[in-house]
Amino acid sequence: MKRINSEKAPKAIGPYVHATSADNILITSGQIGLDASTNELKAEFADQVKQALDNLEQVLLAGHSDLAHVLKATVYLTDMGKFSEFNTIYADKFGESYPARTAIQVSALPLGAQVEIEAIAERKVL
Numbered sequence: 001m002k003r004i005n006s007e008k009a010p011k012a013i014g015p016y017v018h019a020t021s022a023d024n025i026l027i028t029s030g031q032i033g034l035d036a037s038t039n040e041l042k043a044e045f046a047d048q049v050k051q052a053l054d055n056l057e058q059v060l061l062a063g064h065s066d067l068a069h070v071l072k073a074t075v076y077l078t079d080m081g082k083f084s085e086f087n088t089i090y091a092d093k094f095g096e097s098y099p100a101r102t103a104i105q106v107s108a109l110p111l112g113a114q115v116e117i118e119a120i121a122e123r124k125v126l
Contacts (some may be wrong), residue, residue, distance in 0.1 A: 006062035009055045010034040013110055019060040026063040026121045030076065031055040032113035045082055045114050049089045052117050059094075065121040070099040074118040080105040086115065 002018040004013070009031065012018065019028040033048025034041050036055065042048045060066050077086060082105065091098075101118070110115050 001007050002090075004063045006058045008036060008058040008062070010036045010039060011048055019063045019125055020104050022118070024123045026060065026065045026119075028056060028063075028119045028121070028125050030116040030118040031059065031115050032073075032110060034111065034113075037076045041111050041113060042068050045079075046085060046089060048114050050093075052113075052115055053090070053093045056117050056119060060119065060121055063121070064123045065095045066124070067094055068097040069124060070097070070119045071122060072120045073099050075101065075103040076106045076109060077103060078106060078109060078114050082114070 001020055001022045003017040004021060004026070006018050009018055010030070016029050016112060021027070031052045032055075033051035034055065042051050057067055060070070075086070077083065078117055094116065
């Protein structure tokens with residue numbers, strides 16, 4: 001097993017790493033819309049979604065994977081009324097390589113985030 005942290009994603013806000021890998025599987029921690037350069041949460045929902053996806057992508061790259069190799073994504077939303085808006089941004093980011101996915105409404109997320117995304121991915125052969 002290998003523990004992975006990305007220098008291009010926000011530092012963990014608790015006692016965890018960005019991802020772990022074993023064999024050819026990479027499992028990420030949840031990513032929120034925290035800007036890695038300012039360490040501040042984006043204000044608007046759409047900006048949080050885009051930033052969370054960008055952070056997820058950086059973690060995947062650090063673990064020798066990418067969005068095209070995501071097998072399963074889990075999405076946590078604080079307002080399921082924004083599900084359609086989320087889907088539009090998500091579809092744009094993933095392109096044609098949609099993974100299996102679960103979306104769940106939760107009452108709260110760390111730092112007041114409106115969205116958190118985690119993934120299980122296949123690592124690319126090096």
